[in-house]
Amino acid sequence: MNDTIPTMGKPSPRRSLSRVLLEFLGSMNLAITLLVVVAVASIIGTVLQQNQPYPDYVRKFGPFWFDVFSRLGLYDVYGAGWFIAILGFLILSTSVCLYRQAPLRVREMLRFRTQIRADSLRGFQQSAEWRLPDRDLAGTLAAVTGSFRNFGYRWQIKDHGDHQVAAAMKGRYNRLGYLFTHAAVVVIGVGGLLDGNLWLKLKEWRGEITLETRNLAARDIPPASRLTPGETPAFRGNVMLPEGSAANFVFLRLRDGFLLQELPFAIELQDFQVEYHTTGQPKSFTSKVRIHDEEHLGATPLEAVIRVNHPLVYRGYAIYQSDFGDGGSKLELRAWPLTTARLDAVDAQGEIGSALKVAGPTGPLNLELDDFRLFNLLPEPGAQPGDRKFRNFGPSVGFKLRDAAGEAREYLNYMTPSQLEGRWFSSAGAHPSGR
Template sequence: MTDSELSLSAAPRERSTSRGKSAGRIVLEFLGSMNLAITLLVAVAIASVIGTVLQQNEPYADYVLKFGPFWFEVFASLGLYDVYSAGWFLAIMAFLVVSTSVCVWRHLPMVWREVTRYRDHVRERSLTALRHHRRWQLAASVEDTALVARGLLEGHGYRVRTRQRGETTVIAAMKGRANRLGYLFTHIAVVVIAVGALADGNLPLKLRELTGDLRVETRNIPVSQVPAESRLPVGSGSIRGSVTIPEGAGAGVVFLQLRDGYVVQDLPFDILVEDFRIRHYPNGQPKSFESDLVVRDPDLDEPVRKTISVNDPLTHDGYTIYQASFSDGGSALEMRAWALDGSGAHSTLEGRVFDELRLETGGVQRTLELDDFNLFNVTGDPRADPRAVRQAGSEEGFRNVGPSFTYRLRRPSGEAREYHTYMAPVEVDGRWYYLSGVRDSAAETFRYLHLPADADMSLETFMAFHTRLHDEQAVAAASRRAAEQLLSGMGLADGDLAGRVAVTAQDMISELLAGGFGVVRERLEARVAGAERAEMLLEFSRAVLQRTLFEVYRDVLAAGSDRPLDEVQTDAGQRAFFEDAVDGVSALAEYGAPVFLELEDFEHRQATGLQITRAPGKNVVYAGCGLLVAGIFLLFYVSHRRVWALVTPRGAGTELLLAGVSQRRPEGFEGEFESLEAGVDRHLPPRDEE
């Protein structure tokens, strides 16, 4: 036997030449090759990294915003938004199963022979070529020597087999043969884990997609209206979806995010949400949230009840229900609709979140879509010391600005603007405003309209001022007073000139209401272009406009206090309000809504966001992981050792040749071999030299 015959490799090699091989044998060798296995494992590792770094199964609109149109299309074509269910990933896993299975099938006989064969046909020349060997010339008989050698080996934990070969007694011993099983366990573990991954890859769904039997739904419609080709029956594979259920309501389905839409997965049971609770930090931020769930399964006599929270899910019949999020569940809202057409009219609207209301203004019928309601809105507090240490639950650095609601106003053409309006006034730089954000699409950020709150923290004064600006007679009187005051201050008491200036002021008020200060400035610059003293004319026109607006404001104050106009005096707070009101009037031109919706009252109803998963391959993967750990332990911590003792009669005595080899931990085996040598020296006397 050569040294290579005694070596214990982790993967026994099969010697062959490519000459004369059949095509089937070549394919089997390719499938079972180490290079292919490593390539597939590297591909799986890269895909796993991508699936970890890139958040999976998000709405496609979010990916477009994050990566842009070009890279979105590239990543979508590669299936990176759902890596673990992508066709190429499942193909790699299937190929890995085949490759590793072929490898195990090819090497199993050799490994089995290595585990069960004692190699008692070993030759003396092969043993003397080993590093650990020693000869003794002993006075004891062959029987006594063999008995001592066998006892020493068994005492060190070896399994021993004795074979007589001519006059020589061959004692073959080995231990740690479980090390060889580690090779099989690790390879079989890869197969088991890959099979589990395929089971959780939702192959039934992929097959329905390939055959065109499944259509992704992209419309926002009730579950009852989702067509059959966009629904999956109960028990159709692994799932990972979500569903939002309001308090007091239930659901028997879950929505699976798929590309740019969703499909509906039917559940074998119904989930009822009895109650949903949120606990907040003192600053209003959510601290924890939990749901009281009731699972009604027709196969059970009694429903299953449990309170779930984050990291404390409910598992039933292979389905795991996680507490994932929360949202509004259809809160009832009472709103005041302030008309912005100058009529001063206002009306009360009532509806629930997710309702669609009809709103007719100016002969145009719009749809009011109530999208969301937030009870708490926690923002950074500009009054806080930025150097202060902000701890969880601390109020410093944060403030709750109260409830808000989000809605859309949709025109008959289908175009819509989204609005986000706060219920209570918000303090900004020491002044109080009603804030309402507006944007044309979800890709934009909200641009906030600031309408000043009066001393009673209401919109009454601003709306009265806005309405007064639409009253032509009131504006005409105010502009006349403003023109006369300005001209008198300049020493120009000319009635005709005051009339012309007043008309100009009225025109500027109309332009302000229609397009804001930007339009007024452009029109003024166009009128004085090329004129002498253009800058002086611009400055005078601005003063006329400002004075006219102030006179209109004084009219509002007089009407609100039941005092003559001559007796109306303004303090610093009222003048600050006037400045904010003028800015608000200008901003309304870009607000793009015929009404301003003020939230007056609400009845809060919450909804719990549940994530529901079913992974039929999970236990298979766990078993594979356990098998992999066991295999790695056997490979790295169990050493396969062999020792041979050849006992040969020599004249009146006996010759003993002891040799051994170890696959791992040579330093440990060296100590063990020295212990065997010491045992022989202790129990068997040497033969006297002649």
């Protein structure tokens, strides 16, 4: 009996872990999956207004869904840890793909494929083969190169001894689109990481900063909640400036707290102007500002005008208008308590941004004057979606009443009555503030 010993084929070489990892990170499927997740998260961040006071979210969604959305980080999507991690993997995946494909694309742009074999040419999906017994080699090459010239191709001919290869190329710079697209994803992703408070996250994880949640004046904010100029490479903050005032800091809102970012210069608002359409809708905003910087400007401040879509860029800081409100209008108020039998009116005088002491039914209250609006352009009651019918409901004043325990209730009162369905009404709204 003869025993037959089976023979095994040559084993495939084992790939190293680094090569497998490189292929995984540079795979198209991974990049598309990450890109879809980032796109969905961006849609959520666009639909859901970001970085608002937490009590506003509680009133809007209720305690249960507020807690769910808070745990998911949906109130600051672009600064959430999971979003930063996914965006980082997307940048890494795209960079690996660019690293692997860029040399090949550049080689295809610069080199003619004159080393290709006949069998490889026959394997192309779009290929054809002819025999020209009546044509000599020189005449055939002349006809081929003439066609290349007529159609705008560049060509190169390689003599291999027993045969010659003519290779042509056109539109080689189209391959730059692949490289530029991937590079753009990397650049935009890096910008997203910087704009997503990545450095603040790292500082918070290392315990270098602490979010401030109390309602404190800027001078009373402790050092643990302050950031010195240059401590972070990028940030996005805001500060409310009444006319005639100046500030050398901005507030960075993070989750349910904030940080104070110091600036290496001071911004003074000299004048703020709002232009309105005939309907009462705001048309344009203009801020006349001064920059005070003794180190770089000396005693002469820099004067500039900031308009919509025209920010002021100074020393790498972009200063623009993000919102506007009343800067200190003087008000004379007369209030009638509606929750008690007392009918005597309470008179008060003050300006927007100030706080007054007034008598309440259960004790003294702090009256905090928050905002005054001369125009309130709102949709016409009863108008259908898309009608674009608006009505100016006149001036309004917003204020808070805060008790001795620090609990506040927020009010919005319209100063002129409105006619609805043939009857006149005085409009007012109230809700707990907690701030």
